[in-house]
Structure formats: structure tokens, C-alpha cells
Amino acid sequence: MCMSVVDDERCAPCESSEATGAPPADSGREAAMGTLAMSLLHDLRNPLAAIHSGAEMLNAAEFPEQHVRRIARIMYDASIRIQELLQEYADLCRTMENQLHPHNLRHVVGQAIDRVATMADAQSVAVEVDIPGDLVVIVDRRQILSVLVNLLTNALESMEEEGSIQISASLGDGVVVVRVLDSGPGIPPEIRDCLFDPFVTARKPNGWGLGLAQARRVVLDHGGEMWVESVSGMGACFAFSLPLP
Numbered sequence: 035m036c037m038s039v040v041d042d043e044r045c046a047p048c049e050s051s052e053a054t055g056a057p058p059a060d061s062g063r064e065a066a067m068g069t070l071a072m073s074l075l076h077d078l079r080n081p082l083a084a085i086h087s088g089a090e091m092l093n094a095a096e097f098p099e100q101h102v103r104r105i106a107r108i109m110y111d112a113s114i115r116i117q118e119l120l121q122e123y124a125d126l127c128r129t130m131e132n133q134l135h136p137h138n139l140r141h142v143v144g145q146a147i148d149r150v151a152t153m154a155d156a157q158s159v160a161v162e163v164d165i166p167g168d169l170v171v172i173v174d175r176r177q178i179l180s181v182l183v184n185l186l187t188n189a190l191e192s193m194e195e196e197g198s199i200q201i202s203a204s205l206g207d208g209v210v211v212v213r214v215l216d217s218g219p220g221i222p223p224e225i226r227d228c229l230f231d232p233f234v235t236a237r238k239p240n241g242w243g244l245g246l247a248q249a250r251r252v253v254l255d256h257g258g259e260m261w262v263e264s265v266s267g268m269g270a271c272f273a274f275s276l277p278l279p
Contacts, residue, residue, distance in 0.1 A: 077119050077180065077245075080187060081112035088112075111152050133174045134256075136279065139210065140165040142175055143201055146182035153190050157197070161186070164202040171210060171276050173256055178276075181249040185214040185272050188245065192218030192270065208278055209258065215271040221264040229262055250274075 088109040092102065140163065147154075147161050154161055171178075182201075189199050197217040204211050221229060230250045250260040253274045260274040 074119060077184075078116060081115040081119075084112035085109050108152055108156070115149065133176075134172050135175065136170050136172055137175050137178075138167075139169045139171050139203060139212070140167050142171075142173075142179055143182060143212075146179055146186055147201075149179075149183045150186045150190060153187070154199075157190060157193060157195050159190060159193060159197050159199060161199045161201070164200065165212075166203070169203060169210060170279060172279050173276060174252075177252045178256070181252050181274065182212075182214070184245040184249045188272075189214060189216035189218065189270070192216060205278070206275070209275040210278055211273055211275050213263075213271055213273045215269060217269050219269075220267050221262060221270050230260065 088105045091097075091105055097105070143163055143165060147163070150161075186199065186201075193216065199217075200213075200215045202213050202215070204213075230246050246260075253260045253276070257277045258275040260272070263271040263273055
């Protein structure tokens with residue numbers, strides 16, 4: 035499988051303040067870089083797992099050509115996602131400031147759905163969108179896209195097969211509230227209060243518990259908030275707010 039090389043520009047580590055005599059690096063930037071690194075590790079896990087599983091299946095048995103093509107497509111899509119993640123990380127290393135611009139919210143949601151379409155199709159999960167076509171938000175598109183992909187991936191991983199995901203947006207007091215509702219088993223009561231803490235997972239034995247913590251940090255950096263509305267056994271609804279222009 036051929037993968038193109040992302041931009042050669044790298045995140046150069048800061049030189050030691052003891053060696054240069056310069057003041058210590060800004061702690062806020064260091065914390066942000068650490069958060070980005072954790073986010074990258076989390077986001078790479080799913081596409082790498084898809085490539086590994088596909089290769090394992092192809093090596094273990096012979097399949098009809100149609101099945102082989104489907105597995106190959108999943109692996110190809112996963113490799114493209116890895117390239118995108120590495121490029122996004124390289125871009126973010128150049129600037130730690132949010133790149134805020136007006137974006138059509140429905141379009142951003144559509145891009146997030148495209149990222150998980152293969153996984154949703156494989157599980158026969160229907161994704162429905164109820165967002166006005168003219169709703170505009172001032173956001174860093176890549177970061178909010180990452181938040182939406184994380185929420186959609188979590189929803190899909192909570193459902194073994196079939197089900198539905200509904201994405202909606204409603205206007206409130208100077209904010210838009212986005213909700214991602216799934217038909218999965220809901221959030222276990224014992225972790226609901228600490229769900230946005232790092233390293234807390236919900237029925238995901240291979241998860242690292244970093245995605246929701248990072249997603250909430252992105253939303254907070256945009257001046258919003260993220261929370262969960264869930265009753266165990268009745269699906270989960272993750273919601274976040276963004277300020278209106």
C-alpha cells in the first residue's frame with residue numbers, strides 16, 4: 035500500500051533553557067503540545083486497527099473477490115485517514131492558535147459523517163442529520179471536525195450491529211447546541227461523572243480514554259462546553275455548545 039509523505043516540516047523540540055540561557059518555554063504551549071500528542075495517539079488507533087484487522091483477515095483465509103475488495107477499501111480508507119491525521123498534526127505544530135473562520139455547520143457535520151461512513155455501513159448503522167442548512171459558526175474547522183468524528187466513532191463502537199445515530203443542532207442563548215444521540219447501551223452510571231477525565235473509557239477494553247477529554251478541551255477553547263445526556267440502557271447523547279457569531 036503506497037502512502038504519500040506528509041509535509042516535511044517537523045515540530046522541533048525546544049532547546050534546554052540551561053543550555054541556551056533562555057527562559058523556560060511557555061507552560062501553556064507545552065501543555066497544548068502534550069494534549070495534541072495524546073489526541074494524535076488516540077485518533078491513530080482506529081485506522082491502524084482497521085489496517086491490521088484487514089491484513090489479518092486476508093492472510094487467514096481466502097475470500098470471494100467482492101469480499102476482498104471490501105476489505106481492501108476499508109484498509110485504503112484507513113491509510114488515507116492516517117495521512118490526513120499526520121498532516122493535520124504537522125500543520126498544528128506550526129501554530130497553536132485556533133484558526134477561526136466562518137463555516138457552515140451542516141457541511142462540517144457532513145465531512146465528519148464521511149470519515150466514519152465505512153464503519154457505519156459495515157455495522158448497518160443509519161446516520162441522520164437535523165441541522166439547518168444555513169447555520170454558520172466561527173470555528174477552527176479541523177478541530178471541530180475532530181470532535182465530531184470522535185463522538186461518531188464512540189457512538190458506533192457502542193453498538194455491536196445495527197442501530198442509529200442522530201445529529202441535531204438547536205439555537206439557545208447566544209449559542210448553538212449540537213447533539214449526537216445513539217441507540218447504544220448508554221453510559222454506565224459509575225463513570226458518568228468522570229467521563230471527560232483522561233483515561234476513562236466506557237466499555238472499550240482497547241480504548242485509551244483520551245478522545246472525550248481532548249474533545250471537551252477543544253470545545254472549551256472555542257468558548258463552549260460539552261456534557262453528556264444519557265440514561266443507562268437507553269442510548270447516549272453527547273452535546274456541546276458553540277458561541278454564535
